[in-house]
Amino acid sequence: MPLLLSRSDLSPLAADDEALDDVIDAVQESLLRSHAGDRGESVFAGIGLPNGDELASQLAASSSGGASVRLFPRIVRGARRNAWLGIRIDGAAGEIDSLIALDDLNELRTSVPAAVGVRHLAPEQATTLAVLGSGAQASSHVRTFARVMPGLETVRVWSPTKAHREAFAHDVMARLQVRATAEDTVEAAVDGADVITAAGRTAPGEPAIPDPTAVRPGALFVSMTAAGLNLLPLGARLAVPTSQQPELVAHGFSSGFLRGGPPPAPPNAIELAQIIVNHQPARRSAAETMVYELAAPYLWDLPILTWITDWAKRNGVGTNFTFSD
Numbered sequence: 001m002p003l004l005l006s007r008s009d010l011s012p013l014a015a016d017d018e019a020l021d022d023v024i025d026a027v028q029e030s031l032l033r034s035h036a037g038d039r040g041e042s043v044f045a046g047i048g049l050p051n052g053d054e055l056a057s058q059l060a061a062s063s064s065g066g067a068s069v070r071l072f073p074r075i076v077r078g079a080r081r082n083a084w085l086g087i088r089i090d091g092a093a094g095e096i097d098s099l100i101a102l103d104d105l106n107e108l109r110t111s112v113p114a115a116v117g118v119r120h121l122a123p124e125q126a127t128t129l130a131v132l133g134s135g136a137q138a139s140s141h142v143r144t145f146a147r148v149m150p151g152l153e154t155v156r157v158w159s160p161t162k163a164h165r166e167a168f169a170h171d172v173m174a175r176l177q178v179r180a181t182a183e184d185t186v187e188a189a190v191d192g193a194d195v196i197t198a199a200g201r202t203a204p205g206e207p208a209i210p211d212p213t214a215v216r217p218g219a220l221f222v223s224m225t226a227a228g229l230n231l232l233p234l235g236a237r238l239a240v241p242t243s244q245q246p247e248l249v250a251h252g253f254s255s256g257f258l259r260g261g262p263p264p265a266p267p268n269a270i271e272l273a274q275i276i277v278n279h280q281p282a283r284r285s286a287a288e289t290m291v292y293e294l295a296a297p298y299l300w301d302l303p304i305l306t307w308i309t310d311w312a313k314r315n316g317v318g319t320n321f322t323f324s325d
Contacts, residue, residue, distance in 0.1 A: 001320040007101040009317045014104035026303040028116045035273035039063040040246030042297040046253035066091030068301040088305040098309040107140035115144035117292040126194035127153040133200025134159035134168035141199040155180040158189035187214040195220045198227040217287040228291040236289040240265045242273040
């Protein structure tokens with residue numbers, strides 16, 4: 001019988017930073033399966049709603065792990081109820097396994113794969129994280145990055161609104177017990193930082209750091225929207241999760257946010273999965289800057305929704321029900 005998981009059911013999981021270790025591991029294992037040839041398919045699309053919002057959706061399936069559906073609003077901000085949904089589908093039976101409220105967990109879709117990259121691409125003994133953004137994405141990135149940056153001492157945040165970045169810095173200090181500062185400029189936030197994440201809502205291809213020379217040699221820049229490509233002419237090395245992406249069955253957003261499929265990774269991009277498998281260093285020297293780019297379809301939803309479902313079943317959480325009574 002399908003398992004219905006409400007926001008209140010999942011609130012203990014959403015608040016548990018230590019539980020993030022398991023989902024980071026699960027996404028890394030999924031990446032390695034894809035890299036080894038696990039066939040996958042994906043549909044990523046958005047359609048307009050009468051209220052001016054855009055309903056985004058991703059349907060994904062792998063030959064080894066079943067399928068998933070994720071629905072979420074993309075444009076309109078503010079409090080919203082019953083708007084973020086995940087569906088896990090059993091691969092053998094083709095039946096729905098769980099319906100999952102993703103109000104507090106949707107951002108894991110980007111922050112957990114990003115943390116896998118930080119785990120293997122960050123400079124050794126990284127202590128300083130710069131966050132460009134102060135919303136839910138940024139908060140989730142700080143939480144997951146802290147799990148893979150054991151030496152984290154300082155978080156610097158920049159976002160356009162002073163009150164937002166100051167509140168964000170205060171929340172980080174309270175949660176992680178590390179020094180956190182709100183910076184007045186992008187350049188001040190990234191100056192000397194070991195790891196930088198463009199966790200804000202940057203338009204595809206728009207540089208998150210207008211002056212790339214502000215990034216110190218040897219840093220890691222994490223991007224979801226090709227926001228760090230202006231670092232490449234300065235000698236930065238581009239890394240992608242893997243070239244073995246799921247087949248993109250359909251792709252596009254009615255708003256024009258995304259049209260057509262994303263471009264293929266440049267032939268000189270290094271694959272994170274290859275680094276993990278071969279236990280080789282990502283950098284050819286300590287001064288080589290890395291750009292980790294996540295702007296492509298992957299199968300992240302499936303291991304994340306499986307992790308949530310398995311946690312609920314272990315803890316006796318949720319309500320069993322059936323559509324087909």
